[in-house]
Amino acid sequence: MDQHRLEKCNKLREMGLNPYVNSHIISSPISDILERFSKEDDVLPENEEFSAAGRILAKREFGKTAFLTIRDRSGIIQVYIKKALLSENDFEVYTLSEVGDFIGVQGTLFRTKTGELTIRAFQYRLLTKALRDLPEKFHGLKDVETRYRQRYLDLIVNNDVKDVFIKRSQIIKEIRDFFTNHGFIEVETPMMHSLVGGAAAKPFITHHNALDMSLYLRIAPELYLKRLVVGGIERVFELNRNFRNEGVDTKHNPEFTMIEWYMAYADYNILMDMIEELVTHLAKKINNSEKLEYGNLTIDLTRPWARLTMAQAIEKYGNISQDEISTYEKAKQVAQNLKITIDASWGQGRIVSEIFEAVAEEKLINPTFIIDYPKEISPLSKSKEDNPELTDRFELFVAGMELSNGFNELNDPIDQKERFQKQVDSRNAGDEEACMMDEDYIRALEYGLPPTAGAGMGIDRLVMLLTNKQSIRDVLLFPYMRNIDTI
RNA sequence: GAGCCGUUAGCUCAGACGGUAGAGCAAUUGCCUUUUAAGCAAUGGGUCAUUGGUUCGAUCCCAAUACGGCUCACCA
Numbered sequence: 001m002d003q004h005r006l007e008k009c010n011k012l013r014e015m016g017l018n019p020y021v022n023s024h025i026i027s028s029p030i031s032d033i034l035e036r037f038s039k040e041d042d043v044l045p046e047n048e049e050f051s052a053a054g055r056i057l058a059k060r061e062f063g064k065t066a067f068l069t070i071r072d073r074s075g076i077i078q079v080y081i082k083k084a085l086l087s088e089n090d091f092e093v094y095t096l097s098e099v100g101d102f103i104g105v106q107g108t109l110f111r112t113k114t115g116e117l118t119i120r121a122f123q124y125r126l127l128t129k130a131l132r133d134l135p136e137k138f139h140g141l142k143d144v145e146t147r148y149r150q151r152y153l154d155l156i157v158n159n160d161v162k163d164v165f166i167k168r169s170q171i172i173k174e175i176r177d178f179f180t181n182h183g184f185i186e187v188e189t190p191m192m193h194s195l196v197g198g199a200a201a202k203p204f205i206t207h208h209n210a211l212d213m214s215l216y217l218r219i220a221p222e223l224y225l226k227r228l229v230v231g232g233i234e235r236v237f238e239l240n241r242n243f244r245n246e247g248v249d250t251k252h253n254p255e256f257t258m259i260e261w262y263m264a265y266a267d268y269n270i271l272m273d274m275i276e277e278l279v280t281h282l283a284k285k286i287n288n289s290e291k292l293e294y295g296n297l298t299i300d301l302t303r304p305w306a307r308l309t310m311a312q313a314i315e316k317y318g319n320i321s322q323d324e325i326s327t328y329e330k331a332k333q334v335a336q337n338l339k340i341t342i343d344a345s346w347g348q349g350r351i352v353s354e355i356f357e358a359v360a361e362e363k364l365i366n367p368t369f370i371i372d373y374p375k376e377i378s379p380l381s382k383s384k385e386d387n388p389e390l391t392d393r394f395e396l397f398v399a400g401m402e403l404s405n406g407f408n409e410l411n412d413p414i415d416q417k418e419r420f421q422k423q424v425d426s427r428n429a430g431d432e433e434a435c436m437m438d439e440d441y442i443r444a445l446e447y448g449l450p451p452t453a454g455a456g457m458g459i460d461r462l463v464m465l466l467t468n469k470q471s472i473r474d475v476l477l478f479p480y481m482r483n484i485d486t487i
Numbered sequence: 488g489a490g491c492c493g494u495u496a497g498c499u500c501a502g503a504c505g506g507u508a509g510a511g512c513a514a515u516u517g518c519c520u521u522u523u524a525a526g527c528a529a530u531g532g533g534u535c536a537u538u539g540g541u542u543c544g545a546u547c548c549c550a551a552u553a554c555g556g557c558u559c560a561c562c563a
Binding site: 002003004005058060061062063064065066067069078080082083084098099110112113114116118132133134135136137138139140141142143144145146148157199200201202244246247249250251252350353357373374376377378379395402405433481482483484 | 555
Protein backbone atom coordinates (compact mmCIF):
# COMPACT_ATOMS: atom_id res chain seq x y z
CA MET A 1 0.00 0.00 0.00
CA ASP A 2 1.28 3.47 -0.80
CA GLN A 3 1.28 6.03 1.96
CA HIS A 4 0.50 9.04 -0.21
CA ARG A 5 -2.60 7.26 -1.55
CA LEU A 6 -3.78 6.33 1.90
CA GLU A 7 -3.44 9.96 2.96
CA LYS A 8 -5.59 11.09 0.05
CA CYS A 9 -8.08 8.40 0.86
CA ASN A 10 -8.29 9.64 4.44
CA LYS A 11 -8.73 13.23 3.29
CA LEU A 12 -11.72 12.15 1.23
CA ARG A 13 -13.19 10.53 4.31
CA GLU A 14 -12.57 13.72 6.31
CA MET A 15 -14.55 15.58 3.65
CA GLY A 16 -17.43 13.26 4.45
CA LEU A 17 -17.06 11.29 1.21
CA ASN A 18 -16.90 7.53 0.84
CA PRO A 19 -13.80 6.64 -1.25
CA TYR A 20 -15.60 3.39 -2.12
CA VAL A 21 -19.07 4.47 -3.21
CA ASN A 22 -21.91 2.01 -2.92
CA SER A 23 -23.35 2.63 -6.31
CA HIS A 24 -22.71 4.55 -9.48
CA ILE A 25 -25.02 3.57 -12.31
CA ILE A 26 -23.91 4.42 -15.80
CA SER A 27 -26.45 4.15 -18.60
CA SER A 28 -24.03 3.71 -21.48
CA PRO A 29 -20.42 2.73 -21.98
CA ILE A 30 -17.73 5.03 -23.36
CA SER A 31 -17.95 3.34 -26.75
CA ASP A 32 -21.46 4.77 -27.23
CA ILE A 33 -20.04 8.29 -27.19
CA LEU A 34 -17.10 7.37 -29.39
CA GLU A 35 -19.33 5.69 -31.96
CA ARG A 36 -21.92 8.44 -32.03
CA PHE A 37 -19.30 11.06 -32.85
CA SER A 38 -16.80 8.93 -34.70
CA LYS A 39 -16.21 11.40 -37.53
CA GLU A 40 -14.21 14.53 -36.90
CA ASP A 41 -16.79 16.71 -38.63
CA ASP A 42 -19.72 15.31 -36.63
CA VAL A 43 -21.53 18.21 -34.98
CA LEU A 44 -21.20 18.01 -31.20
CA PRO A 45 -24.35 19.01 -29.26
CA GLU A 46 -23.50 22.07 -27.20
CA ASN A 47 -25.94 21.57 -24.36
CA GLU A 48 -26.21 17.79 -24.09
CA GLU A 49 -24.31 16.33 -21.17
CA PHE A 50 -22.63 12.95 -21.31
CA SER A 51 -21.57 10.63 -18.52
CA ALA A 52 -18.62 8.31 -18.38
CA ALA A 53 -17.03 6.22 -15.67
CA GLY A 54 -13.78 4.34 -15.65
CA ARG A 55 -10.28 3.95 -14.33
CA ILE A 56 -7.86 6.84 -14.71
CA LEU A 57 -4.99 5.62 -16.89
CA ALA A 58 -3.12 8.89 -17.29
CA LYS A 59 -3.14 12.42 -15.95
CA ARG A 60 -1.64 15.49 -17.59
CA GLU A 61 -1.90 18.58 -15.44
CA PHE A 62 -1.45 22.27 -16.23
CA GLY A 63 -2.06 24.37 -13.19
CA LYS A 64 -5.79 24.91 -13.06
CA THR A 65 -6.59 22.46 -15.86
CA ALA A 66 -5.83 18.87 -16.66
CA PHE A 67 -6.49 16.09 -19.11
CA LEU A 68 -7.31 12.62 -17.86
CA THR A 69 -7.52 9.43 -19.84
CA ILE A 70 -10.18 7.08 -18.52
CA ARG A 71 -11.06 3.58 -19.63
CA ASP A 72 -14.04 1.34 -19.17
CA ARG A 73 -14.68 -2.10 -20.66
CA SER A 74 -15.65 -0.59 -23.99
CA GLY A 75 -13.07 2.05 -24.69
CA ILE A 76 -10.97 5.03 -23.71
CA ILE A 77 -11.96 8.68 -23.62
CA GLN A 78 -10.24 11.88 -22.60
CA VAL A 79 -11.66 14.08 -19.85
CA TYR A 80 -10.91 17.79 -19.55
CA ILE A 81 -10.77 19.21 -16.05
CA LYS A 82 -10.95 22.94 -15.47
CA LYS A 83 -11.15 24.37 -12.00
CA ALA A 84 -13.63 27.08 -13.00
CA LEU A 85 -16.05 24.52 -14.46
CA LEU A 86 -16.30 22.32 -11.37
CA SER A 87 -17.78 23.00 -7.97
CA GLU A 88 -15.18 23.72 -5.34
CA ASN A 89 -15.93 20.39 -3.72
CA ASP A 90 -15.62 18.41 -6.99
CA PHE A 91 -12.32 20.09 -7.81
CA GLU A 92 -11.02 19.20 -4.38
CA VAL A 93 -12.04 15.59 -5.02
CA TYR A 94 -10.24 15.77 -8.36
CA THR A 95 -7.02 16.89 -6.68
CA LEU A 96 -7.28 13.85 -4.38
CA SER A 97 -7.66 11.41 -7.25
CA GLU A 98 -4.83 9.92 -9.23
CA VAL A 99 -3.92 7.35 -11.83
CA GLY A 100 -5.52 4.01 -11.00
CA ASP A 101 -8.61 5.45 -9.29
CA PHE A 102 -12.10 4.95 -10.67
CA ILE A 103 -14.06 8.12 -11.36
CA GLY A 104 -17.35 9.16 -12.86
CA VAL A 105 -17.72 12.43 -14.77
CA GLN A 106 -20.47 14.32 -16.52
CA GLY A 107 -20.13 17.16 -18.99
CA THR A 108 -20.33 18.35 -22.56
CA LEU A 109 -18.25 17.21 -25.50
CA PHE A 110 -15.63 19.11 -27.47
CA ARG A 111 -12.69 18.34 -29.69
CA THR A 112 -9.16 19.38 -28.86
CA LYS A 113 -7.04 21.03 -31.50
CA THR A 114 -5.73 17.61 -32.47
CA GLY A 115 -9.33 16.51 -33.01
CA GLU A 116 -9.63 14.23 -30.00
CA LEU A 117 -13.14 13.80 -28.63
CA THR A 118 -13.07 14.98 -25.00
CA ILE A 119 -15.56 15.34 -22.16
CA ARG A 120 -15.50 18.78 -20.54
CA ALA A 121 -16.29 17.80 -16.95
CA PHE A 122 -18.92 19.73 -15.00
CA GLN A 123 -19.32 17.04 -12.37
CA TYR A 124 -16.60 14.84 -10.94
CA ARG A 125 -17.07 11.91 -8.60
CA LEU A 126 -14.47 9.57 -7.17
CA LEU A 127 -15.87 6.05 -7.17
CA THR A 128 -13.06 3.83 -5.92
CA LYS A 129 -9.69 4.82 -4.52
CA ALA A 130 -6.72 2.71 -5.58
CA LEU A 131 -4.19 2.32 -2.80
CA ARG A 132 -1.38 1.05 -4.99
CA ASP A 133 0.46 2.69 -7.87
CA LEU A 134 0.05 1.09 -11.25
CA PRO A 135 3.07 -0.14 -13.17
CA GLU A 136 4.76 2.30 -15.49
CA LYS A 137 2.61 3.72 -18.26
CA PHE A 138 5.04 3.33 -21.12
CA HIS A 139 6.86 0.03 -20.62
CA GLY A 140 3.93 -1.60 -18.84
CA LEU A 141 4.40 -4.72 -16.78
CA LYS A 142 6.96 -7.08 -18.29
CA ASP A 143 7.97 -9.34 -15.44
CA VAL A 144 6.31 -12.63 -16.39
CA GLU A 145 6.12 -13.87 -12.84
CA THR A 146 4.17 -10.80 -11.72
CA ARG A 147 2.05 -10.92 -14.86
CA TYR A 148 0.90 -14.46 -14.07
CA ARG A 149 0.61 -14.11 -10.31
CA GLN A 150 -1.20 -10.76 -10.49
CA ARG A 151 -3.12 -11.19 -13.71
CA TYR A 152 -5.40 -8.31 -12.72
CA LEU A 153 -2.41 -5.97 -13.05
CA ASP A 154 -1.41 -7.52 -16.35
CA LEU A 155 -4.94 -6.95 -17.63
CA ILE A 156 -5.00 -3.33 -16.47
CA VAL A 157 -1.68 -2.44 -18.02
CA ASN A 158 -1.11 -4.71 -21.01
CA ASN A 159 -3.91 -4.25 -23.49
CA ASP A 160 -3.27 -7.23 -25.75
CA VAL A 161 -3.68 -9.63 -22.82
CA LYS A 162 -7.39 -8.97 -22.64
CA ASP A 163 -7.70 -9.61 -26.37
CA VAL A 164 -6.36 -13.14 -25.93
CA PHE A 165 -9.01 -13.93 -23.35
CA ILE A 166 -11.76 -12.34 -25.39
CA LYS A 167 -10.70 -14.63 -28.24
CA ARG A 168 -10.63 -17.58 -25.89
CA SER A 169 -14.19 -16.82 -24.90
CA GLN A 170 -15.25 -16.53 -28.56
CA ILE A 171 -13.56 -19.81 -29.43
CA ILE A 172 -15.36 -21.65 -26.64
CA LYS A 173 -18.68 -20.14 -27.63
CA GLU A 174 -18.14 -21.19 -31.26
CA ILE A 175 -17.26 -24.72 -30.20
CA ARG A 176 -20.38 -25.00 -28.08
CA ASP A 177 -22.48 -23.69 -30.97
CA PHE A 178 -20.82 -26.12 -33.38
CA PHE A 179 -21.65 -29.18 -31.33
CA THR A 180 -25.08 -27.97 -30.32
CA ASN A 181 -25.88 -27.36 -33.98
CA HIS A 182 -24.82 -30.94 -34.72
CA GLY A 183 -27.38 -32.27 -32.26
CA PHE A 184 -25.05 -32.76 -29.31
CA ILE A 185 -26.16 -32.33 -25.69
CA GLU A 186 -23.73 -30.65 -23.30
CA VAL A 187 -23.40 -32.37 -19.93
CA GLU A 188 -21.42 -32.10 -16.73
CA THR A 189 -20.08 -35.32 -15.26
CA PRO A 190 -18.22 -35.76 -11.95
CA MET A 191 -14.90 -34.03 -11.37
CA MET A 192 -14.21 -36.23 -8.35
CA HIS A 193 -13.82 -39.90 -9.20
CA SER A 194 -13.46 -42.89 -6.95
CA LEU A 195 -11.55 -44.71 -9.72
CA VAL A 196 -8.87 -43.47 -12.12
CA GLY A 197 -9.75 -43.99 -15.76
CA GLY A 198 -10.19 -42.61 -19.24
CA ALA A 199 -6.57 -41.64 -19.83
CA ALA A 200 -3.07 -42.53 -18.76
CA ALA A 201 -1.95 -39.99 -16.23
CA LYS A 202 -1.15 -39.62 -12.58
CA PRO A 203 -4.13 -38.23 -10.68
CA PHE A 204 -4.42 -35.73 -7.88
CA ILE A 205 -5.74 -37.45 -4.79
CA THR A 206 -8.09 -35.88 -2.29
CA HIS A 207 -10.13 -37.17 0.60
CA HIS A 208 -13.80 -37.05 1.51
CA ASN A 209 -13.98 -36.67 5.28
CA ALA A 210 -17.58 -37.64 5.97
CA LEU A 211 -17.36 -40.76 3.85
CA ASP A 212 -13.73 -41.37 4.81
CA MET A 213 -12.71 -42.27 1.27
CA SER A 214 -10.05 -41.29 -1.21
CA LEU A 215 -11.18 -39.48 -4.33
CA TYR A 216 -9.27 -38.64 -7.48
CA LEU A 217 -9.68 -35.44 -9.44
CA ARG A 218 -10.63 -36.66 -12.86
CA ILE A 219 -7.99 -37.13 -15.51
CA ALA A 220 -10.72 -37.47 -18.18
CA PRO A 221 -14.52 -37.61 -18.34
CA GLU A 222 -14.46 -40.39 -20.94
CA LEU A 223 -16.00 -43.30 -19.07
CA TYR A 224 -18.91 -41.21 -17.76
CA LEU A 225 -19.68 -39.79 -21.18
CA LYS A 226 -19.82 -43.25 -22.74
CA ARG A 227 -22.19 -44.37 -19.97
CA LEU A 228 -24.45 -41.58 -21.20
CA VAL A 229 -24.32 -42.95 -24.74
CA VAL A 230 -25.34 -46.31 -23.30
CA GLY A 231 -28.24 -44.46 -21.72
CA GLY A 232 -29.35 -43.11 -25.07
CA ILE A 233 -27.70 -39.68 -25.17
CA GLU A 234 -26.20 -40.59 -28.49
CA ARG A 235 -24.50 -37.27 -29.16
CA VAL A 236 -22.94 -35.86 -26.03
CA PHE A 237 -20.11 -33.49 -25.15
CA GLU A 238 -18.47 -32.00 -22.10
CA LEU A 239 -16.21 -28.96 -22.20
CA ASN A 240 -14.50 -28.64 -18.87
CA ARG A 241 -11.40 -29.10 -16.75
CA ASN A 242 -9.20 -32.16 -16.33
CA PHE A 243 -6.47 -32.53 -13.74
CA ARG A 244 -3.23 -34.40 -14.22
CA ASN A 245 -0.49 -34.68 -11.67
CA GLU A 246 2.36 -34.27 -14.12
CA GLY A 247 5.12 -31.83 -15.03
CA VAL A 248 4.49 -28.19 -15.86
CA ASP A 249 5.89 -26.63 -19.01
CA THR A 250 4.91 -24.42 -21.92
CA LYS A 251 2.39 -26.99 -23.14
CA HIS A 252 1.20 -28.48 -19.83
CA ASN A 253 -0.68 -27.10 -16.87
CA PRO A 254 -1.90 -29.35 -14.01
CA GLU A 255 -5.47 -28.31 -14.73
CA PHE A 256 -6.45 -27.83 -18.33
CA THR A 257 -9.57 -27.62 -20.42
CA MET A 258 -10.70 -30.32 -22.82
CA ILE A 259 -13.70 -30.95 -24.91
CA GLU A 260 -14.68 -34.58 -25.25
CA TRP A 261 -17.51 -35.63 -27.49
CA TYR A 262 -19.10 -38.98 -28.31
CA MET A 263 -21.20 -39.75 -31.31
CA ALA A 264 -23.13 -42.96 -31.84
CA TYR A 265 -23.45 -44.30 -35.40
CA ALA A 266 -20.31 -42.47 -36.46
CA ASP A 267 -16.71 -43.58 -36.80
CA TYR A 268 -13.33 -42.02 -36.37
CA ASN A 269 -13.19 -40.90 -40.00
CA ILE A 270 -16.29 -38.80 -39.43
CA LEU A 271 -14.72 -37.30 -36.31
CA MET A 272 -11.63 -36.32 -38.28
CA ASP A 273 -13.89 -34.59 -40.81
CA MET A 274 -15.66 -32.78 -37.97
CA ILE A 275 -12.39 -31.57 -36.48
CA GLU A 276 -11.25 -30.23 -39.85
CA GLU A 277 -14.53 -28.41 -40.22
CA LEU A 278 -14.51 -27.04 -36.68
CA VAL A 279 -10.92 -25.83 -36.61
CA THR A 280 -11.01 -24.18 -40.03
CA HIS A 281 -14.29 -22.53 -39.04
CA LEU A 282 -12.67 -21.19 -35.86
CA ALA A 283 -9.64 -19.89 -37.74
CA LYS A 284 -11.86 -18.03 -40.17
CA LYS A 285 -14.05 -16.68 -37.41
CA ILE A 286 -11.22 -15.61 -35.10
CA ASN A 287 -8.44 -14.73 -37.52
CA ASN A 288 -10.31 -14.38 -40.77
CA SER A 289 -7.88 -16.72 -42.47
CA GLU A 290 -7.14 -20.40 -43.03
CA LYS A 291 -3.47 -19.71 -42.50
CA LEU A 292 -2.12 -19.30 -39.00
CA GLU A 293 1.03 -17.44 -38.05
CA TYR A 294 2.47 -19.36 -35.13
CA GLY A 295 5.84 -18.17 -33.85
CA ASN A 296 8.05 -18.36 -36.90
CA LEU A 297 5.80 -21.00 -38.51
CA THR A 298 3.00 -20.57 -40.98
CA ILE A 299 0.34 -23.23 -40.61
CA ASP A 300 -1.92 -23.97 -43.54
CA LEU A 301 -5.33 -25.23 -42.44
CA THR A 302 -6.66 -25.69 -45.97
CA ARG A 303 -8.64 -28.93 -46.17
CA PRO A 304 -8.24 -31.81 -46.56
CA TRP A 305 -5.61 -32.41 -43.90
CA ALA A 306 -2.97 -35.10 -44.21
CA ARG A 307 -3.83 -38.52 -42.79
CA LEU A 308 -0.94 -40.92 -42.30
CA THR A 309 -0.73 -44.18 -40.48
CA MET A 310 1.80 -44.19 -37.68
CA ALA A 311 4.00 -46.49 -39.77
CA GLN A 312 3.76 -44.19 -42.79
CA ALA A 313 4.71 -41.21 -40.66
CA ILE A 314 7.75 -43.04 -39.31
CA GLU A 315 8.73 -43.89 -42.86
CA LYS A 316 8.18 -40.37 -44.17
CA TYR A 317 9.81 -38.39 -41.36
CA GLY A 318 12.25 -40.93 -39.95
CA ASN A 319 13.21 -42.64 -43.17
CA ILE A 320 12.54 -45.97 -41.47
CA SER A 321 10.74 -48.54 -43.59
CA GLN A 322 7.63 -50.36 -42.39
CA ASP A 323 9.58 -53.63 -42.56
CA GLU A 324 12.20 -52.29 -40.12
CA ILE A 325 9.57 -52.03 -37.38
CA SER A 326 7.53 -55.06 -38.34
CA THR A 327 8.55 -57.28 -35.41
CA TYR A 328 9.35 -56.68 -31.75
CA GLU A 329 13.05 -57.43 -32.27
CA LYS A 330 13.39 -55.22 -35.33
CA ALA A 331 11.53 -52.33 -33.70
CA LYS A 332 13.65 -52.68 -30.58
CA GLN A 333 16.80 -52.43 -32.68
CA VAL A 334 15.56 -49.27 -34.41
CA ALA A 335 14.62 -47.73 -31.06
CA GLN A 336 18.04 -48.52 -29.62
CA ASN A 337 19.69 -46.90 -32.62
CA LEU A 338 17.63 -43.80 -31.81
CA LYS A 339 18.87 -43.95 -28.20
CA ILE A 340 15.37 -44.57 -26.88
CA THR A 341 15.44 -46.19 -23.45
CA ILE A 342 13.23 -49.25 -23.66
CA ASP A 343 11.34 -50.55 -20.67
CA ALA A 344 11.24 -54.35 -20.44
CA SER A 345 7.45 -54.25 -20.13
CA TRP A 346 7.00 -52.56 -23.51
CA GLY A 347 5.71 -54.54 -26.43
CA GLN A 348 6.22 -53.79 -30.09
CA GLY A 349 3.31 -51.34 -30.18
CA ARG A 350 4.68 -49.13 -27.43
CA ILE A 351 8.15 -49.18 -28.98
CA VAL A 352 6.77 -48.16 -32.38
CA SER A 353 4.87 -45.29 -30.82
CA GLU A 354 8.06 -44.14 -29.09
CA ILE A 355 9.85 -44.24 -32.44
CA PHE A 356 7.05 -42.16 -33.91
CA GLU A 357 7.38 -39.58 -31.16
CA ALA A 358 11.13 -39.44 -31.60
CA VAL A 359 11.28 -39.08 -35.38
CA ALA A 360 8.00 -37.57 -36.53
CA GLU A 361 5.97 -35.73 -33.93
CA GLU A 362 7.77 -32.40 -33.88
CA LYS A 363 7.85 -32.30 -37.69
CA LEU A 364 4.08 -32.31 -38.01
CA ILE A 365 3.55 -28.59 -38.52
CA ASN A 366 0.54 -28.45 -40.83
CA PRO A 367 -2.38 -30.33 -39.32
CA THR A 368 -1.83 -34.07 -39.68
CA PHE A 369 -3.90 -36.96 -38.44
CA ILE A 370 -1.86 -39.96 -37.41
CA ILE A 371 -4.02 -43.08 -37.57
CA ASP A 372 -3.76 -46.78 -36.71
CA TYR A 373 -2.38 -46.55 -33.19
CA PRO A 374 -1.08 -49.74 -31.58
CA LYS A 375 -3.60 -51.56 -29.40
CA GLU A 376 -1.02 -51.79 -26.64
CA ILE A 377 -1.27 -48.06 -25.92
CA SER A 378 -4.98 -47.73 -26.69
CA PRO A 379 -6.90 -49.52 -23.93
CA LEU A 380 -10.26 -47.93 -24.83
CA SER A 381 -10.11 -48.12 -28.64
CA LYS A 382 -11.60 -50.69 -30.97
CA SER A 383 -9.15 -52.97 -32.76
CA LYS A 384 -8.97 -52.70 -36.52
CA GLU A 385 -10.98 -55.39 -38.27
CA ASP A 386 -8.07 -56.34 -40.53
CA ASN A 387 -5.29 -56.04 -37.94
CA PRO A 388 -6.11 -56.70 -34.27
CA GLU A 389 -2.78 -55.25 -33.09
CA LEU A 390 -3.80 -51.79 -34.35
CA THR A 391 -6.82 -49.68 -33.48
CA ASP A 392 -9.26 -47.38 -35.25
CA ARG A 393 -7.71 -44.38 -33.59
CA PHE A 394 -6.22 -41.04 -34.58
CA GLU A 395 -4.28 -38.23 -33.01
CA LEU A 396 -4.12 -34.78 -34.53
CA PHE A 397 -0.84 -32.87 -34.53
CA VAL A 398 -0.42 -29.20 -35.37
CA ALA A 399 2.80 -27.22 -34.94
CA GLY A 400 4.41 -30.35 -33.48
CA MET A 401 1.83 -30.36 -30.72
CA GLU A 402 -0.79 -33.00 -29.95
CA LEU A 403 -4.15 -31.31 -30.25
CA SER A 404 -6.69 -34.09 -30.38
CA ASN A 405 -7.14 -37.80 -29.85
CA GLY A 406 -10.09 -39.88 -30.97
CA PHE A 407 -11.17 -43.38 -31.83
CA ASN A 408 -13.89 -45.88 -32.39
CA GLU A 409 -14.97 -46.76 -28.90
CA LEU A 410 -14.30 -50.26 -27.67
CA ASN A 411 -17.79 -51.56 -26.87
CA ASP A 412 -17.10 -55.27 -26.42
CA PRO A 413 -17.40 -55.70 -22.65
CA ILE A 414 -15.36 -58.87 -22.60
CA ASP A 415 -12.48 -57.31 -24.55
CA GLN A 416 -12.73 -54.15 -22.40
CA LYS A 417 -12.54 -56.16 -19.21
CA GLU A 418 -9.42 -57.94 -20.42
CA ARG A 419 -7.78 -54.62 -21.30
CA PHE A 420 -8.69 -53.14 -17.93
CA GLN A 421 -7.16 -56.20 -16.32
CA LYS A 422 -3.91 -55.51 -18.20
CA GLN A 423 -4.01 -51.95 -16.90
CA VAL A 424 -4.55 -53.23 -13.39
CA ASP A 425 -1.59 -55.58 -13.81
CA SER A 426 0.61 -52.69 -14.95
CA ARG A 427 -0.60 -50.63 -12.04
CA ASN A 428 0.26 -53.38 -9.61
CA ALA A 429 3.66 -53.61 -11.28
CA GLY A 430 4.24 -49.95 -10.46
CA ASP A 431 2.77 -47.99 -13.37
CA GLU A 432 1.18 -45.00 -11.64
CA GLU A 433 -0.49 -43.91 -14.85
CA ALA A 434 -2.42 -47.09 -15.51
CA CYS A 435 -6.19 -47.15 -15.14
CA MET A 436 -8.16 -49.01 -12.50
CA MET A 437 -10.79 -51.69 -13.04
CA ASP A 438 -14.15 -50.00 -13.46
CA GLU A 439 -16.73 -52.75 -12.92
CA ASP A 440 -19.68 -50.43 -13.38
CA TYR A 441 -18.35 -49.29 -16.74
CA ILE A 442 -18.06 -52.92 -17.82
CA ARG A 443 -21.62 -53.46 -16.66
CA ALA A 444 -22.74 -50.47 -18.74
CA LEU A 445 -21.04 -51.99 -21.79
CA GLU A 446 -22.80 -55.26 -21.05
CA TYR A 447 -26.09 -53.42 -21.50
CA GLY A 448 -24.78 -52.30 -24.88
CA LEU A 449 -22.90 -49.27 -26.23
CA PRO A 450 -23.91 -48.76 -29.86
CA PRO A 451 -21.09 -48.31 -32.39
CA THR A 452 -19.69 -44.98 -31.26
CA ALA A 453 -16.73 -42.78 -31.99
CA GLY A 454 -15.38 -40.22 -29.57
CA ALA A 455 -12.61 -37.68 -29.34
CA GLY A 456 -11.03 -35.15 -27.10
CA MET A 457 -9.41 -31.86 -27.99
CA GLY A 458 -7.24 -29.64 -25.83
CA ILE A 459 -8.87 -26.25 -25.68
CA ASP A 460 -5.85 -24.44 -24.25
CA ARG A 461 -3.59 -25.64 -27.04
CA LEU A 462 -6.21 -24.76 -29.61
CA VAL A 463 -6.38 -21.24 -28.19
CA MET A 464 -2.57 -21.08 -28.26
CA LEU A 465 -2.62 -21.84 -31.98
CA LEU A 466 -5.37 -19.37 -32.76
CA THR A 467 -3.84 -16.55 -30.72
CA ASN A 468 -0.20 -17.23 -31.61
CA LYS A 469 0.92 -17.87 -28.04
CA GLN A 470 3.83 -20.23 -27.44
CA SER A 471 3.13 -20.81 -23.78
CA ILE A 472 -0.03 -22.30 -22.29
CA ARG A 473 0.34 -19.79 -19.46
CA ASP A 474 -0.51 -17.01 -21.86
CA VAL A 475 -3.93 -18.51 -22.58
CA LEU A 476 -4.76 -19.35 -18.95
CA LEU A 477 -5.90 -16.43 -16.81
CA PHE A 478 -4.35 -17.88 -13.69
CA PRO A 479 -1.75 -20.46 -14.68
CA TYR A 480 -0.33 -22.73 -12.05
CA MET A 481 2.38 -21.04 -9.96
CA ARG A 482 4.23 -22.23 -6.91
CA ASN A 483 3.16 -20.76 -3.62
CA ILE A 484 5.22 -17.92 -2.25
CA ASP A 485 5.07 -16.90 1.39
CA THR A 486 5.45 -13.15 1.10
CA ILE A 487 3.54 -10.58 -0.88
C1' G B 488 13.39 -34.38 -11.13
C1' A B 489 18.20 -32.41 -14.07
C1' G B 490 21.09 -28.51 -16.63
C1' C B 491 21.72 -23.37 -17.87
C1' C B 492 20.23 -18.33 -16.88
C1' G B 493 17.90 -14.71 -13.85
C1' U B 494 16.09 -11.94 -9.09
C1' U B 495 18.86 -4.07 -7.99
C1' A B 496 13.40 1.87 -6.14
C1' G B 497 6.12 0.97 -7.19
C1' C B 498 7.33 -0.13 -12.84
C1' U B 499 11.14 -0.52 -16.95
C1' C B 500 16.22 -0.99 -16.68
C1' A B 501 21.65 0.63 -15.84
C1' G B 502 25.96 -0.29 -12.67
C1' A B 503 30.26 -1.24 -9.58
C1' C B 504 39.47 -4.48 -9.50
C1' G B 505 34.96 -6.26 -3.51
C1' G B 506 34.94 -0.06 -0.35
C1' U B 507 26.78 -0.65 1.04
C1' A B 508 24.18 2.13 -5.71
C1' G B 509 21.96 5.32 -10.46
C1' A B 510 18.47 6.84 -14.79
C1' G B 511 13.56 7.30 -16.93
C1' C B 512 8.53 6.78 -15.59
C1' A B 513 5.45 6.84 -11.10
C1' A B 514 5.25 9.72 -6.19
C1' U B 515 5.84 14.56 -3.27
C1' U B 516 6.42 20.20 -3.65
C1' G B 517 6.51 24.45 -6.85
C1' C B 518 5.37 26.99 -11.95
C1' C B 519 2.10 26.29 -16.06
C1' U B 520 -5.67 27.25 -19.25
C1' U B 521 -5.56 22.24 -25.39
C1' U B 522 -2.05 18.06 -23.25
C1' U B 523 -1.67 13.04 -24.88
C1' A B 524 5.26 8.93 -22.99
C1' A B 525 3.13 17.02 -21.77
C1' G B 526 7.24 20.47 -20.04
C1' C B 527 10.64 22.92 -16.37
C1' A B 528 12.73 22.92 -11.29
C1' A B 529 13.38 20.71 -6.58
C1' U B 530 12.56 16.55 -3.09
C1' G B 531 11.70 11.77 -1.04
C1' G B 532 12.23 6.61 -2.08
C1' G B 533 16.69 0.63 -1.85
C1' U B 534 18.24 -5.19 3.97
C1' C B 535 20.75 -4.84 -4.41
C1' A B 536 15.55 -12.31 -3.32
C1' U B 537 16.89 -15.07 1.51
C1' U B 538 20.53 -17.55 4.62
C1' G B 539 25.39 -18.89 5.42
C1' G B 540 30.80 -18.74 3.97
C1' U B 541 35.46 -16.26 2.31
C1' U B 542 37.34 -11.21 3.42
C1' C B 543 39.56 -5.71 7.27
C1' G B 544 35.08 -4.96 4.36
C1' A B 545 30.13 -8.59 0.23
C1' U B 546 24.80 -6.06 -3.27
C1' C B 547 29.28 -7.88 -6.32
C1' C B 548 33.20 -13.84 -5.09
C1' C B 549 31.58 -19.01 -3.18
C1' A B 550 27.63 -22.32 -1.30
C1' A B 551 22.73 -23.47 -0.03
C1' U B 552 17.59 -22.11 -0.26
C1' A B 553 13.15 -19.71 -2.44
C1' C B 554 10.78 -18.02 -6.73
C1' G B 555 10.84 -17.39 -12.06
C1' G B 556 12.45 -18.24 -17.36
C1' C B 557 14.44 -21.56 -21.08
C1' U B 558 15.92 -26.57 -22.35
C1' C B 559 15.53 -31.71 -21.10
C1' A B 560 12.86 -35.64 -18.50
C1' C B 561 7.67 -36.86 -17.42
C1' C B 562 2.91 -35.93 -19.98
C1' A B 563 -0.26 -43.55 -24.16
